[in-house]
Amino acid sequence: MSETARAAIVTSVAGAVEVRGYDLPHPGPGEFLLQVELCGMCGTDAHVYRGRLDSVRFPALLGHEIVGRLAVLGDGVTTDHAGRPVRAGDRVGVFPALSCGRCYECTVRRRPGSCPGRRPSYGFASPADRPPYLTGGFATHLYASNAGTVFYRTDLPPEVAVLQEPLSVALHAAERAALRIGSTVVVQGVGAIGLMAVVAARAAGAARIVAVGGPPARLELAAALGADEVVDLARVPDPDRRRGAVLDALGDGGRGADAVIGTAGSPEAFLEGVRLTADGGVLAEVGNFTDRGTIPFNPYSDLLRRDITLAGVYGAGPDMQRRYHSALSILQRGGPPFERLVSHRVPLTGVRRALEALGGGYSLDGRDVVKLAVDPSA
Ligand SMILES: [Zn+2]
Ligand SMILES: [Zn+2]
Structure with a gap:
């Protein structure tokens, strides 16, 4: 031949x-x-x-x-x-x-x-x-x-x-974050997985989605894909001020998000995610996919007293074949400018x-x- x-x-x-x-x-x-x-x-x-x-x-x-x-x-x-x-x-x-x-x-x-x-x-x-x-x-x-x-x-x-694959990872994160109709959501990071997490949160019925990251072109894409508000890391480099900006953008009286989906991939961002989570809420962490080190974490004040749930999200998860199929269905339904x-x-x-x-x-x-x-x- x-x-x-x-x-x-x-x-x-x-x-x-x-x-x-x-x-x-x-x-x-x-x-x-x-x-x-x-x-x-x-x-x-x-x-x-x-x-x-x-x-x-x-x-x-x-x-x-x-x-x-x-x-x-x-x-x-x-x-x-x-x-x-x-x-x-x-x-x-x-x-x-x-x-x-x-x-x-x-x-x-x-x-x-x-x-x-x-x-x-x-x-x-x-x-x-x-x-x-x-x-x-x-x-x-x-x-x-x-x-x-x-x-x-x-x-x-x-x-x-x-x-199909990056969206199936984001669907795994949305499921682990226990998103419900009307949930408020923060997505940390606007790389491919973060952008897909915005799509997943929208599909899951989130009422308000705030995306945090950069640069501006990616934030603009996050908005086009369904984020209600975006916060530019470069414009608010100080973590405390940034927390204030994100809580304001959530528009829920400073309570924090029902769910945070962390895709930024640094231990510092993980801790910031914990502090953006409302009492009783969930942080689903997908970003620290490789070993980027450790961070001080207070089990009393960061976790128990606030009654929050931490969920690790490794790739598309053990049930990935189902998510692959769901991801294709969501893409086929169309709407957001996926082609970008x-x-x-x-x-x-x-x-x-x-x-x-x-x-x-x-x-x-x-x-x-x-x-x-x-x-x-x-
Ligand atoms: Zn891949
Ligand atoms: Zn088998």
Whole structure:
């Protein structure tokens, strides 16, 4: 076969990224080949790139937020996971993990992430120098070699469909924050997850949403996505004054928020989140995804006396497959300008620069990164 696929391979921890060529595989029963249109890049990829996930071996092909068109369907692949018929050429979003759905972890504990029969997830199924090859999204093609891979057909443009994973993380945060119809919400941080948290809070029925962060362009996007008020960190750098500004913006007599969703990712921001939470409220922390250190915390005055609840939110959570599906439904309903989230589309040759940007200053080509995505046709 003369057609070949290309993939951006990370050769070693924080090392060079080489674009390598591969023969196109022939999908067996239950498998399929996808022509990748866009693959989101997130903090997890930057984390893996730096060798902080033991299970990933190098050389590695990353990329787990995968959207593309079905190219070749193996025998028996006739519908998506919701039972809708599919054929070659249809656009789909691929769920990266595959668990058995029958074991104790999957059914009783409802933690499919701990399933002993779990297959290597796309974007983490290394090493890349051994078959089955093409198992990550930073490539022209994805070989869905796990028979029974979960995917959903969608007519959304790729730059919106690719938000399925970050929105599923935000839905997890909103659920852990126990949002109710009429809740007041503070979202700390307006990166991709913070912006998606605004969308999730709106979908959950929040009455008032205040987003805190920067720079101004991202705050403007937060407002366009549903935040009622925004507070610019740069304009109110002092934490005490900032607390006052946020409480004013909540408009509830200075009580604090029923729920705070923390996506800023520093221990200091976490403590600030505790102090923005109303007595009896919940802080759902999603931002301290890597170890950024410790902070003094008074269990009496910060927690018990105020009767607040602290919830840790790790990624899309153990129940992530359900949230993936919900996220797609919310994106498909439309309304907010979701298409503005992807700020950069980088070619396969730009994968290393993009990974470095996510691990550093969140700036690429002289512009702030909101959401990065790899476009293998670029
Ligand atoms: Zn991700
Ligand atoms: Zn299982």
